[in-house]
Amino acid sequence: VKLDHDQIGRLYRQHGRGLIAYACSFVRGFEAAEDVVHQVFVRLLHGHVTIEGPPAPYLYRAVRNSALNDCRNHSRDVELNEAWLEGPPGMEGTTLVIESALRALPPEQREVITLRIWGQMTFEEIAVTIGIPQKTAESRYRYGLVKLREEFRPVTQG
Amino acid sequence: MDWQDDDVEMLLRQFQPREPGPLPEVARERRWSYFAVLAAAAAAVVLGFISVSVFRTAAPRPDGRAIAENAGGNLSLVANGTSREVKPGEKIDRGSTVRTAEGAGAILALADGSHVEMRSHSEMALESANDGALLRLADGSIIVNAAKQAAGRHLYVSTRDVQVSVVGTVFLVKADEQGSNVAVIQGEVHVKQGAVERDLHRGEQAASRPKSELAIAVEIGWSREAAAYLAMLHEEIAQSVAARQAAPPAAAVPAEAPKTPQFEEASIKPCPRDYEAPQGMRGGGSNSMRLSPLRLDALCITVATLIRTAYRPLNNNSDFPGMPASEHALRPDTTYGLGGEDGTRVRGGPDWVRSEKYTIAAVTGGATDLHTVQSSMLLSLMESRFQLKTHIEVEQFPVMALTIAKGGLKMKRVGPDGCLKPPPPGEGGPRFIDDAELARRRREYDAARRGATPGCGTRFDNIGPNGVIIGGAASLSSLANLLTTASRPPFGWIGEETNGLLIINKTGIPDTDTFNFFLEYAADEEALVQTVPPGFSKLNSDVPRGPNIFEALEKQLGLKLERDKGSREYIVIDHIERPSPN
Numbered sequence: 001v002k003l004d005h006d007q008i009g010r011l012y013r014q015h016g017r018g019l020i021a022y023a024c025s026f027v028r029g030f031e032a033a034e035d036v037v038h039q040v041f042v043r044l045l046h047g048h049v050t051i052e053g054p055p056a057p058y059l060y061r062a063v064r065n066s067a068l069n070d071c072r073n074h075s076r077d078v079e080l081n082e083a084w085l086e087g088p089p090g091m092e093g094t095t096l097v098i099e100s101a102l103r104a105l106p107p108e109q110r111e112v113i114t115l116r117i118w119g120q121m122t123f124e125e126i127a128v129t130i131g132i133p134q135k136t137a138e139s140r141y142r143y144g145l146v147k148l149r150e151e152f153r154p155v156t157q158g
Numbered sequence: 159m160d161w162q163d164d165d166v167e168m169l170l171r172q173f174q175p176r177e178p179g180p181l182p183e184v185a186r187e188r189r190w191s192y193f194a195v196l197a198a199a200a201a202a203v204v205l206g207f208i209s210v211s212v213f214r215t216a217a218p219r220p221d222g223r224a225i226a227e228n229a230g231g232n233l234s235l236v237a238n239g240t241s242r243e244v245k246p247g248e249k250i251d252r253g254s255t256v257r258t259a260e261g262a263g264a265i266l267a268l269a270d271g272s273h274v275e276m277r278s279h280s281e282m283a284l285e286s287a288n289d290g291a292l293l294r295l296a297d298g299s300i301i302v303n304a305a306k307q308a309a310g311r312h313l314y315v316s317t318r319d320v321q322v323s324v325v326g327t328v329f330l331v332k333a334d335e336q337g338s339n340v341a342v343i344q345g346e347v348h349v350k351q352g353a354v355e356r357d358l359h360r361g362e363q364a365a366s367r368p369k370s371e372l373a374i375a376v377e378i379g380w381s382r383e384a385a386a387y388l389a390m391l392h393e394e395i396a397q398s399v400a401a402r403q404a405a406p407p408a409a410a411v412p413a414e415a416p417k418t419p420q421f422e423e424a425s426i427k428p429c430p431r432d433y434e435a436p437q438g439m440r441g442g443g444s445n446s447m448r449l450s451p452l453r454l455d456a457l458c459i460t461v462a463t464l465i466r467t468a469y470r471p472l473n474n475n476s477d478f479p480g481m482p483a484s485e486h487a488l489r490p491d492t493t494y495g496l497g498g499e500d501g502t503r504v505r506g507g508p509d510w511v512r513s514e515k516y517t518i519a520a521v522t523g524g525a526t527d528l529h530t531v532q533s534s535m536l537l538s539l540m541e542s543r544f545q546l547k548t549h550i551e552v553e554q555f556p557v558m559a560l561t562i563a564k565g566g567l568k569m570k571r572v573g574p575d576g577c578l579k580p581p582p583p584g585e586g587g588p589r590f591i592d593d594a595e596l597a598r599r600r601r602e603y604d605a606a607r608r609g610a611t612p613g614c615g616t617r618f619d620n621i622g623p624n625g626v627i628i629g630g631a632a633s634l635s636s637l638a639n640l641l642t643t644a645s646r647p648p649f650g651w652i653g654e655e656t657n658g659l660l661i662i663n664k665t666g667i668p669d670t671d672t673f674n675f676f677l678e679y680a681a682d683e684e685a686l687v688q689t690v691p692p693g694f695s696k697l698n699s700d701v702p703r704g705p706n707i708f709e710a711l712e713k714q715l716g717l718k719l720e721r722d723k724g725s726r727e728y729i730v731i732d733h734i735e736r737p738s739p740n
Contacts, residue, residue: 013246021175027408041181096175096613117170139331148166 001049009123011055012041019063020084021118025102025110028083036066057129058118064111101151109144112137152154163165177246180225180267224250224266224274224284236281242281245389250284258298272313274301337366376585388570393701397641419534421454422523426543426737429458429515444515446495449488449532451525461544462499465511465634465729468536472550474557474660474726475503490528505730516737547733552725558656559664559722560638560711568716569673570609576674577614577630600701603628606676620642622701625651633669634717637677640661641707641719652684665717679710 003011016037023033030079040062043049051058085095115126121142127134226233234241236255250266258264258276266274278283280298284291290312293302297727304313319320327676340363356364370438429444444458447467456464467488488494488597499512520539522531540546570576603621605610612630618640619626627640646650663669680703704710711717 003287009181012178014179016178017175020178024175030176037178045181084176086176088172095173098170113170116174117167146165146169152166152169 002047003055004094005045008044012093013046014124015056015059015119018119019059022060022111023063023067024084025107025114026030027070033067036070038061039066056119056121057125059116060121060129062120071081084128097152101106101148102150105144105147109140109147112140113144113148116141169369177212178247180607193731210707215284216432220662222378224268226250226256226266230709232259232278233257233264233276234259249376252284252286255281255283255296268313269446271471275301276302277301279608290314292644311490320609330539360442416495418538419526419530420538420542421520421535424539424543426539429517429519446493447488449528450490451528451531452522454518454520454522454536456516458516458517459496460498460513460515461511461540461546461734462504462507462538464495464516464518464540465546465548465731466494466503468498468533468540469503469729470533472727472729473505473552474555474662474724475728487531502728503727504731507734508737511731511734514736543737545733546731548731552727554723555726556659557717557722558659558661560634560641561718561720562665562667563712563716563718566716567673568714571673572631572632572672572674574614574672576611576672578611579614596672603676603678607678612674612676616640620681621678622699622703623681623683623686624678624701624704626679627675627677629673629675631672631674633663633664633672633713634665634667635669637675637715637717650685651681652679652686654717655707659721660724664724677710677714677716678704679703679707 019037019040020033021028023036024030027033028068039072040059043062044051049062054117085099087095087098102113105113112126115121116123119126121129123134123137125133125135126141130137132140194312203648223617226246226248233244235244235250235259236257241257244250244256244264256266256276258278258280260279263278263280267278268274274293277299280300281296282300283294283296283300284547285294286292293300293315300315302313302315317338325572373691445460445463447456447459448456449455500510504511518539520535522535526535537546544570577578599619600621603619603626606626606628612628614630616627616629616632616636618628625644627637627644629637642651643657645656646658650658708719711719
């Protein structure tokens, strides 16, 4: 399916935040993640890409590939580490704790957790998106949560 | 109370990724580029009847259109006496008038990358100017976070009676029916009111009405970015003060003895009740603390916890063995749940120091490093308001001691150049634990096992069924610290063999002597399964299971691990009184 600009805009509004979160699980910093997501949408806007099947798995796969390319190209010689999460009122400071805990996760667990929580995907969709068995996605998620629980412990005893 | 996975999920779901900037448009009449636009931005607060123009160099063209970034149902488009809600992400064309609802603001992204934050109950029109964009504020307040402007292009903010031109700055403007105020937070602005024009620099204000100086910190309080602007403002002031202090004195003045850093002002109030932490998150309830270079806030915290937090790390009595004092400080703008004090670290004094809770708000009076805020300033506050007097005592407690085995050390003593320096920053980016990475680690550990020079520093990892600890020009104390870490939750790889006791270096070898070492031991299988991704250990399942930690230390490094007594410090309260009234 070739999408028109309005459809692409709707996809961006619908999935933009989730895609940013997903890109942030690969690249460091909000701005780098935004560049990665924009690259994907610019290709769509130029009409260079047709999407077969549901758009969400395509978008997440495309962001994954772009992000990995970004890493491979060593395009950023300074590691950016801007906050990319926003907390609810009164908990803004906790975003640093969450982001730090996510960064400490093994990347494959971080990836699945991001897709599940902020990409709002089912495990089946996650499996399709990153090309792993569904059971693997589920166990990566479970192990990731176990580690996060421990990561949060030092700052949440009270 | 232990967290469940559901709690973690609930916590994560409370946080949302930041909304990305507007989508770049291509092959259309409206050609907006938002790539790399949001760099160094200037912010302006405009309230009332003022005109602001922003002159910058480089980048895209403002054209009087915007996108509602964070409207949240609070923003309406107003036309012909009617209004309709603006949806998040919706484009707003030039010529439109937007209005925020009572009690809630909104954020707009302009085509040039600038951001405009509207206060609740504000109304503004988006218009084009000959050489840029014009924001015409009819009522209320806005903060303009201006991006760099293309050559010859300007961003204007217009009210009724004053014009302000900006060159890369952050400033605040306020106006009402009686007149207008302009105050500069960062950089400088050019203000025009009728035929009168003048430049304002940081910390300076101008008013079109007499005797109406602004309390800037209060005026920007409604903004979502108030803390950032406040920090910016204080930083500017601090720099200004520092510059003045650095200037040679006009006349010789006798130097004053250095004073203990103290808060400029502090409020200490008894906590009327215990606060439960927000659902899904315990940091933020009672016994929590938040620091910034400008202030300290503690919510319903016991005096014992305050003392523990203010003191330097206690020898052999820290949650994080081996963590240097410089890393012991709390991070800025992060709410920490510090927990109660169980008597391990703070002892003596009346019972109320561990039960009664106080809420503290203290301001530093200028940008101050966090370590000073957390330690010197907090201790000083407690000494002055609680009449606190303490001393440190030392006691014996059970530990596991790392000593030299009978056969002597089997490690290579090296200097700081005896290990491989880490690659320069920017090499590689994030490393993914895939088959290739596992194979790389396998090669590295196989080489280390054969005595190859390791990378500098210490790390612990696993390979197949074994835990490994690698040191490059590392001290034996750092090895002991890593052994403690590996033996305690969340890892527990060393299992029950050391009972989670603190492992301390009792070899008598000072930390100035450094070694290269590779330790490989059989990890606790259950703990390994819990903390290593599935497949990780399987892929190296051909690695033979190593000896237990005791044998491994002795055979591989010439070290012995045995039960012993160690000494640890704790704080004793000699005198304390309930705080004096504010």
